[in-house]
Amino acid sequence: MLRRYFHNRPHLVYIGPALLILGILTFVPTIFLYGLSLTNYELGYPDFKFVGIDNFVRLFSGQDAEFWYSVRISLGFMIIVTVIELLLGFGLAVLLDREFKLKPLAFACLIVPIAMTPSITGQIWKLMLNAENGVVNYLLGFVGGKVIWLSAENAFLSTVLVDVWQNTPFVALIIYAGMRSLPSEPYEAAAIDGANRTQIFRFITLPLLLPMILLAVVFRAIDSLKTFDIPYSLTQGGPGSSTEFLSMHVYRLGFAQTGWVGRSAAVSVVLLVLITVISWFLIRAYRKGVENRG
Amino acid sequence: MNAYGSKKLGIGTGLLLLIVCILCIFPMFWMILVSLKDKALTYDPSVWFFSPTFENYKAVFEDRNAVDYLKNSAIVVILTTIVSIFIGGMAAYGFARFEFKKKENRAFWVLSLRMLPPMASVIPLFVMASLIGVLDTHIVLIVAYMLFNIPFTIWMMRSFFEEIPIALEEAAFVDGASRFRVFVQIILPLAVPGLIATAIFCIINSWNEFVFALFLTSSQASTLPTTVTLFLSVSGVAWGEMSSIGVVTILPVLIFAMIVQKYMIRGLTFGGVK
Numbered sequence: 001m002l003r004r005y006f007h008n009r010p011h012l013v014y015i016g017p018a019l020l021i022l023g024i025l026t027f028v029p030t031i032f033l034y035g036l037s038l039t040n041y042e043l044g045y046p047d048f049k050f051v052g053i054d055n056f057v058r059l060f061s062g063q064d065a066e067f068w069y070s071v072r073i074s075l076g077f078m079i080i081v082t083v084i085e086l087l088l089g090f091g092l093a094v095l096l097d098r099e100f101k102l103k104p105l106a107f108a109c110l111i112v113p114i115a116m117t118p119s120i121t122g123q124i125w126k127l128m129l130n131a132e133n134g135v136v137n138y139l140l141g142f143v144g145g146k147v148i149w150l151s152a153e154n155a156f157l158s159t160v161l162v163d164v165w166q167n168t169p170f171v172a173l174i175i176y177a178g179m180r181s182l183p184s185e186p187y188e189a190a191a192i193d194g195a196n197r198t199q200i201f202r203f204i205t206l207p208l209l210l211p212m213i214l215l216a217v218v219f220r221a222i223d224s225l226k227t228f229d230i231p232y233s234l235t236q237g238g239p240g241s242s243t244e245f246l247s248m249h250v251y252r253l254g255f256a257q258t259g260w261v262g263r264s265a266a267v268s269v270v271l272l273v274l275i276t277v278i279s280w281f282l283i284r285a286y287r288k289g290v291e292n293r294g
Numbered sequence: 295m296n297a298y299g300s301k302k303l304g305i306g307t308g309l310l311l312l313i314v315c316i317l318c319i320f321p322m323f324w325m326i327l328v329s330l331k332d333k334a335l336t337y338d339p340s341v342w343f344f345s346p347t348f349e350n351y352k353a354v355f356e357d358r359n360a361v362d363y364l365k366n367s368a369i370v371v372i373l374t375t376i377v378s379i380f381i382g383g384m385a386a387y388g389f390a391r392f393e394f395k396k397k398e399n400r401a402f403w404v405l406s407l408r409m410l411p412p413m414a415s416v417i418p419l420f421v422m423a424s425l426i427g428v429l430d431t432h433i434v435l436i437v438a439y440m441l442f443n444i445p446f447t448i449w450m451m452r453s454f455f456e457e458i459p460i461a462l463e464e465a466a467f468v469d470g471a472s473r474f475r476v477f478v479q480i481i482l483p484l485a486v487p488g489l490i491a492t493a494i495f496c497i498i499n500s501w502n503e504f505v506f507a508l509f510l511t512s513s514q515a516s517t518l519p520t521t522v523t524l525f526l527s528v529s530g531v532a533w534g535e536m537s538s539i540g541v542v543t544i545l546p547v548l549i550f551a552m553i554v555q556k557y558m559i560r561g562l563t564f565g566g567v568k
Contacts, residue, residue, distance in 0.1 A: 010473065014388030018381045018444050019400065022407060025415075025441045032418035041421075095311050100303035108552060109315035112322055114562070115551035117502040119519040120540045124325045127533055135324055138339035169318060170562055177559045177567050215563060226411040229504040233522040247413040247505075254417060255509065265417050272414040279409040 033272075036265035043259025055266035066241055067267060070249040071274075073156060074225055077245060081163050081224045082217060088164065089171025089216065096172065097179045110169035118166065122233030125162045126150070129234075152239045159243050162230050167223075171216045178212030179205075214286040222279050226271075246271045322544065329537035336533045350534035351542075358524060360539055367501060367517040369432050374439040375496040379489060381440075382447025387477055389448060390455035391463070401452070407445045408564060412505040415441065420509050430514045438506045443496045446564060450495065453565035454488030455481065491557040494550050501547050518543040 006012055037055055041048040059067050128136050129149035137146050149158045186204045228247035237244035254264025330346035354360040389401050423429045466476045504519045525536045559567050
């Protein structure tokens with residue numbers, strides 16, 4: 001009986017183990033997370049009780065001002081970072097899209113930020129952005145500038161800067177790959193019809209590159225919404241809570257400053273839902289873009 | 295061929311590219327520089343030329359247990375990569391060569407795990423691991439890292455398997471070979487470059503992972519990225535030691551990344567862009 005079941009589904013032997021492991025690793029913790037978010041479990045206290053949706057009521061009724069602040073700066077960070085990286089990455093891809101001898105060297109340089117451990121990235125930028133002894137202010141000093149990079153007003157923008165440094169090459173590489181695979185026929189047709197450069201860019205290049213651009217947006221938007229490593233080592237969410245993004249908020253609430261695991265589980269449920277909704281929309285847009293190209 | 299025709303590099307664009315390249319490698323360069331500085335020079339950004347000293351490296355290896363972190367990172371990364379390549383590679387072949395109901399839906403579900411915020415899985419994993427008593431062990435990280443390594447392997451290897459002509463397998467089937475024998479003796483040898491590239495990406499991603507390592511380990515199984523927690527306090531931050539342990543952390547991944555440069559775009563997009 002079991003033998004016949006597998007005989008009729010030969011693929012199960014191959015994909016079964018992976019799907020089983022991934023299923024256990026996602027479903028069990030997710031259910032556990034939802035369960036936790038309904039309790040008042042605290043780190044170090046074995047006793048806890050179910051409090052229903054109290055944790056969520058607290059979040060959405062506005063009692064928890066820090067939560068809404070986290071949501072706002074997380075969404076803001078996502079939009080700002082994605083737009084800047086897309087624009088810079090596009091420009092960089094245009095620069096790379098030509099023949100020159102040292103191209104492998106240029107790529108080797110671009111890979112450095114992509115591969116660098118994000119938590120170490122935050123750490124080294126913390127040294128470089130230091131107001132008194134940092135090299136960035138030292139170099140700015142030659143043109144008479146000085147910025148307190150990690151002050152309460154500037155910490156958010158500094159985090160943006162570091163994220164842009166780390167991830168722009170990633171966007172550039174994806175868009176560059178798209179430019180390399182553009183078909184030549186539409187351009188020949190456009191040349192015959194006498195289209196100018198702006199028209200060619202607007203009506204041929206941009207639509208053909210749209211799937212790649214959307215792919216880059218999907219990756220960057222989702223990853224920047226989840227951001228944790230860089231803020232953790234760069235600012236620890238501070239000064240105060242000025243860079244306390246959602247992931248950081250979960251960490252501080254549940255594990256760093258207070259041990260309210262139940263409440264922080266509720267925040268991470270919100271983060272999970274937010275990411276699911278946003279990625280659903282983005283991926284749908286991406287699939288549409290791919291279909292329209294054909 | 296490039297759609298624009300082959301463009302040449304002008305002086306202006308060349309200069310711009312040079313600036314971009316310098317910006318990309320400057321933080322690494324600066325980190326190496328600070329790590330080689332004498333204690334007295336560490337906090338002076340105007341000193342760029344000096345006689346290098348290795349006292350910071352000596353300090354992190356002798357006083358900060360850098361060897362332990364290095365060892366933990368290596369154990370976790372190697373084991374999770376081996377298991378993920380094995381299990382994910384099998385599944386990738388299943389997705390590449392079989393037709394079955396809801397295939398694309400399942401493949402897509404696997405891909406969607408890439409979007410999962412680690413912060414959402416790590417809280418229940420932390421509580422579960424502490425209930426079972428495996429907190430702060432290698433095994434908990436090895437298992438947790440499979441959560442992103444297996445989906446990655448499935449999508450990467452699927453794209454590599456699909457490039458292998460199906461006619462090769464059919465010829466072997468005609469000769470009476472079983473499906474599994476064909477997989478092991480014909481497909482796997484042909485997929486070795488892809489397997490190596492995929493394994494290296496798994497190594498890079500696991501090596502760089504921070505959230506799981508921060509929550510699930512504390513002293514016995516901590517990996518290199520968690521060393522940033524050693525240097526959080528404002529008083530007594532040792533920039534030289536911070537930098538030298540940073541260099542120790544990023545050098546292996548940079549070397550690996552240079553090896554898979556050819557597959558970089560493919561690896562970054564889960565096999566989606568070749």
